[in-house]
Amino acid sequence: MVPAVELTGVGKELGGQKVVRGVDLSIREGEFFSLLGPSGCGKTTTLRLIAGFETPDEGAIRIRGRGPGRRPAFAREVNLVFQNYALFPHMTVWANVAFGLEMERRPKEEIRREVEAILALVRLEGLEGRYPRQLSGGQQQRVALARALVTDPAVVLLDEPLGALDLKLRKDMQIELKALQRRTGVTFIYVTHDQEEALAMSDRIAVMHEGRVLQVGTPEEIYERPQTRFVAHFIGETNLLEGRLRPGGNGVVEVESDGLAFAVGGGGRSSGDEQVILTVRPEHLVVGRRLNGGLENRFAGEVVASAYHGSERMVHVRIGNGVVLRSRVPNGSAELPDPGDAVEVGWPAAAARLVSPD
């Protein structure tokens, strides 16, 4: 099947700086796809390239298998939901939503039907006559969505659309957006710097850093099996340890770091004496006065800090040579260590992963 959007070797320079470099992406029809990265990573420029507001210096962008052709690129069947919504302030909700259909010169009766249907879909019935300034942030957001969806585009691009909303409303809108995308089946490309948002909503995520795509995968793949140091660090919380690789036994390799040896499962990636980075998530670390056997990694240490987070507690344990590991301990577990306590910290070899430097 032809991908909804395909980028091959796309590069773009803005103001003498390479903001997008060699980006390859293939986004499937009906997918909720997120471009995730810190500010300045090139995600918004990538979005503007797809929208056609910028033209790539290198590479090609195909929408449903077709290049830009002779029409201006922004006239393609791709609609953008702007960060600040960019609603037309002098038009009512109705006129804002109908705008795209009118530009396509659809018949009046059809416009009325389509606008009514889409307003019902985003639950804005009864607000047709209002002006944008008379609406709440969440309502403006829905008008922007309706305006982008009503012309039945191949792809809807969303540029941090929830950034202006407060936290509670944002969580609600995340669920609503995802549901809306499911119902309409339209391909969404969603730009965000909020990793929780990306994990919660996306079918697949592309993690971007310094103009490059570092990893593309489902939220589970990105979180559980990060491939680079940046991905592991940027998504969720993790412990990163740099060291040298040593072959071990039983399908396990060892990483020597700061005079300590850590076992990593999943087979050897390499044979030699190689510089590697090890990552292990805080929720995989177990902390206790005495741990049971069966954990390949087990170290004696001292609790240096313990922070309460409601449903859990983040415990920082120093295990020698200045290495401090963070462990996420669910509340309600039997013993909660205090700073200064001597403890053991451990994790299975399978929970640790080797990642490449970026």
Added chain:
Amino acid sequence: MNAPAEDRLFGWKGRGLRLGLGVNAALVYGFLYLPVVVLMVFSFSGSRYATVWGGFSVQWYVRLLDNQVLLSALRTTLVLAVCATLLATVLGTMAAFGLRRLRGRLRGLLETWFFLPVLVPDLVLAIALLMFFVLVAQLQLGLGTLIIAHSVFCTAYVAAVVGARLKGFDDRLEEAALDLGATRWQVFTRIKLPLVWPGILGGALLSLALSLDEFVISFFVTGPGATTLPIEIYSMVKRGVTPEINALATLMLLASIVLATLSILIQSKNSS
């Protein structure tokens, strides 16, 4: 009861301060408006001397309507103001849109040059225009040269007002419209023009008001058969101020109050 802030902070001194400020404000307003009030009162005087009160009368307003010389000057002034305003509004609006498309230092430079006629003393502009009309363009001085001259400084004002309105225009609105399939022309007529419209109207009203009472430039570039109201009044005053002029000035004051009020209403209605 809440005492005003100065009272709470300064006690009896605060009350004195407030009184002082009030008196000062009254004096400033009196200074600004007392002459105008005197003028309006005396326009209803029955005396044939402009500075002597001779009982209430509207005879000067009646006489005014019979004064063919003044009425013809009024007609010239109105035709001039309307033509110059139309020209200046179109040219100034186009200039403001064009200047906004420029980037960087060129834009700053061109903008400054464009608004120079606003800053240049009228006298300099008047002499320059006269020289240009007579020596370079070799035009017959008259209504035509008046219209061109008034358009010059009015265009600068319109460009300034429209430019200020355009500064607040969010470029993403243009992108949003293009993204939804609008052509550049549709973006202009459906998005930009409606949003910038108050600025254009404000600029037009401003140039109308400026053109109506422009004296220096008109005086220099006018020719036989094209006498504007300010020039006519000037030559009347040379022969002595008559109550007829008081009446005329009162009417012009009313007209400018109406224009100013309209302009403020339009600007405030759309800026919310």
